Amino acid sequence: MTLINRRHFIQHSALTAAAACFPGLLLANQGGKTLPTPGFKADVEIEFTAHAARVSVLANGPATLVQRYSAKLIKGPVQTVVQLPGNYLGPILNFRQGQKVRVFFKNELNESSIIHWHGLHVPQHSDGHPMYSIEPGARFVYEFEVLNRAGTSLYHSHSHNLTAEQVYRGLAGLITVTDSDEQRLDLPAGEFDLPLVIQDRSFDSKNQLQYVHMMHQRMEGFLGDIILVNGKPDAEFRVKSRAYRFRAVNGSNSRIYKLGWDDGTPLTAIGTDACLLAKPETRPYIMLAPGERVDLWLDFSGREVGSRLVMYSLPFSGTQPGMGGKGMRHNRLPQGGKFAVATFSVTEKVGDSPALPESLVPFQRLSQADTDNPGKPLPIGLSMQAMRPLLNGKSFAMDKVADFERVALGSVKNIRIFHDHEMPGGKGARHEANAENHENPMRGMRMKKPMDHDNGGSGGHKMGMGGGMMDMAHPIHLHGQQFQILRRVTDKVRDSYASVREGFIDSGWKDTVLVMPGEEVEIIKPFQDYKGLFLYHCHNLEHEDLGMMRQYLIE
Known part of the structure; x- marks a missing residue:
């Protein structure tokens, strides 16, 4: 059995099991929605296709074989779909709050696929759960109302065991929402x-x-050796001497960025994941993990024509153990190294520019008093013991939810995200894993003899490949409604934490949060509007495919 056929078999078997466990939540044909819903009057209709293509990504030489999304606007405002010519990225989708959207998705790949609207608060059947993955030649109909406030989101493939490579090969795009x-x-x-x-x-x-x-x-996650911005290398923006809004999206599989100017000028953010902030926030640099977004206010007022600024990913340490990078082409740019992201060249002097607002949008700040489980947070324990990336000691299974993963519709939960191998109480979660890990991603793979590797700056610990500690930062993404960060507990972090500490913007609505080694993050998440199965997982996409994903059942 080929690897892809084996994936299809596992996915189909898991879906059949999920249908038996959650019959009221799945569609009648077990994962396929092929017809529009009567009575759903769409303001926007789009035809979406995933297919192979050849695109000239690099300036010289042959075109690159990629997987990409193409889209055709059937109904709606003309600027709803903005194509990016000669680009492997999917088109930019521009929505307005309150619009009803219907997307006809056709899979013209040679493997299964499905689209997740990362950051949008949509029903289960339109969220891109891997149980809805469709086979080559099939189609799926998404229908949802845009409930989000103004902000920046993205969309990408979410077919389990295929997510990382499909996103890497091009299946991703940008979403904007206005209100x-x-x-x-x-x-x-x-x-x-x-x-x-x-x-x-x-x-x-x-x-x-x-x-x-x-x-x-x-296990480390993919790290490449060329940085692309908007699908192109050596990105340069020709700007005027005025303010811009740049919607920064970390679309990498596992690379973390520490965005900052080469001349030390601080960065100002006006929005985080899918929502504007209450007021602008300025940082010396901004950390951006896979799946995270930040809306930047970049003001070139006062800059002379001909001046150039380079935005870098600045150096940092402590996010991963540093295994396996030396001499390997895929890891020529190390995690935490310094490298240029994009150049901004001032080409025209202008006299008019909007002023940075002192306040942005109305904002409700949640507290423990708003939750229905104060002092008893739901756990998300992160571990990578014995080469198995797990959440709460368990690997992903489409037909499984733990008791604490069943939450009531309308509830607001306090959730604690922590490193299961470091924090008190972690062993209990890990010891529950074996009974449910019938889809162990490591099964059948030949392992080398365990050996220690240098930790790469995260405090001097050693890591054994066969069962020792895998000390890594994890970007945790929760599907469905967005959450707020209540606090970060940093009393067990290492000295290397100082290299990232000032780059977190925790005051806004979020759907993805970077949890550093030794760190604990508490969040408050509403579970409103929609019943169903909604995923939470590591957005290091290689970890997600290896099983570092679970789901909440909202009922």
Whole structure:
């Protein structure tokens, strides 16, 4: 049985089991929605296709074979779909709060796929749960109302065991949402509102994408040697001497960015994951983990024509053990190294520019008093023991939810995210794993003899490949409604934490949060509007595919 056929078999078997366990939540044909819903009157209709294509990514040499999304607007405002010509990224989707959206998705790949609208608060059947993955030649109909406030989201493939490689090969794109609160602000718009989708890739001598397949590389997560912005290398933006809004998206599989200017000028954020902030926040640098977004206010006022600024990913340490990078092409740019992201060249002097608002949008700040489990947070325990990335000691299974993963519709929960191998109480979660891990991603793989590797700056610990500690930062993404960060507990972090400490913007609505080694993060998450199964997982996409994913059942 080929690897892809085995994946299809596992996925189909898991879906059948899920249908038996959650019959009221699945569609009648077990994962396929092929017809529009009578009575759902769409304001926007889009035809979406996933297919193979050849795109000239690098300046010289052959075109690169990629997987990409193409879209055609059937109904709605003309700017709803903005194509990016000559680009492997999918088109930018521009929505308004309150719109009803219908997407006809057709899979023209040679493997199963499904789309997740990362950051949008939508029903289970439109969220891109891998149980809805469709086979080659099939189609799926998404239907949802845009409930989100103004902000920046993304969309990408979410077919289990295929997510990381499909996203890496191009299946991703940007989403913007606007609303009346945003429209009352004088924010940069039109040509002054631009995407900044940051990704890393590796290419062979024929310009073809190289991906990781060895197990220790997958455990570390893919790290490329070329930085692409908006699908192109050596990105340069020609700007005027005025303010811009740049919607920065970390579209990499596992790379973490520490965004900052080369001249030390601080960065100002006006929004985090899918929502504007209550007021602008300024940092010396901004950390951006896979799946995270930040809306940047970049003001070039006062800069002379001909001046150039380079945005870097600045150096940091302590996010991973540093295994396996030396001498390997896929890891030529180490995690935490310094490298240029994009250059901004001032090409025109102008006299008009909007001023940075002192306040942005109305904002409700949640507290423990708003939760129905104060002092008894739901756990998300992170562990990578014995080469198995787990959450709460368990691997992903479509037909399983633990008792604490069943939550009542309308509830607001306090959730504690912690490192299961470091924090008190972790052993209990891990010891429950074996009974439910019938889909162990490591089964059948040949392992080398365990050996220790240098930790790469995260405090001097050693890591054994066969069962020792895997000390890594994990970007944790929760599907469904967004959450707020209540607090970070840092009394057990290492000295290296100082290199990232000032880069977290925790005051806004979030759907993805970076949890550093030794760190504990408490969040408050509403579970409103929709019943069903909603995932939570590590957004290091290699970890997600290896099973570092679970789900809540909202009932």
